[in-house]
Amino acid sequence: MTREELKAAAISMLDRAYCPYSRFPVGAALECVDGTVFTGCNVENAAYPAGICAERNAISHAVAEGHTDFCRIVIAGRGEDFCVPCGICRQVMREFAPDLEIVCLNGAGEERTFTLPELLPHSFGPESL
Numbered sequence: 001m002t003r004e005e006l007k008a009a010a011i012s013m014l015d016r017a018y019c020p021y022s023r024f025p026v027g028a029a030l031e032c033v034d035g036t037v038f039t040g041c042n043v044e045n046a047a048y049p050a051g052i053c054a055e056r057n058a059i060s061h062a063v064a065e066g067h068t069d070f071c072r073i074v075i076a077g078r079g080e081d082f083c084v085p086c087g088i089c090r091q092v093m094r095e096f097a098p099d100l101e102i103v104c105l106n107g108a109g110e111e112r113t114f115t116l117p118e119l120l121p122h123s124f125g126p127e128s129l
Contacts (some may be wrong), residue, residue, distance in 0.1 A: 010074035017041040028054035033069040038062040055089040070097040078107040
């Protein structure tokens, strides 16, 4: 899948987000090393801790389908700022892809790319146990 197709997949998930409380839709498209793509959106709940971010939704979907080798994720939001992953999502990404490429989009479709080590320096992973 091309970078532009992956971005479009993430953006398409914005309309599927369930976010009646924050009104902050997020879409994600996760690319596996073998080229398989899994999408996700944020799903909120009246009991806030019970919700899930778009990134973890996509990762959970991939893992449930037997995929754990990820190379890139696109995260889309509608705000002016780039939609970067929260701390919990960064840690979940680290579990599977310590060198993951993270493409963050804003509402204008502009992008900023990070590596996971940039967003989560000195991380804790399975080898730390």
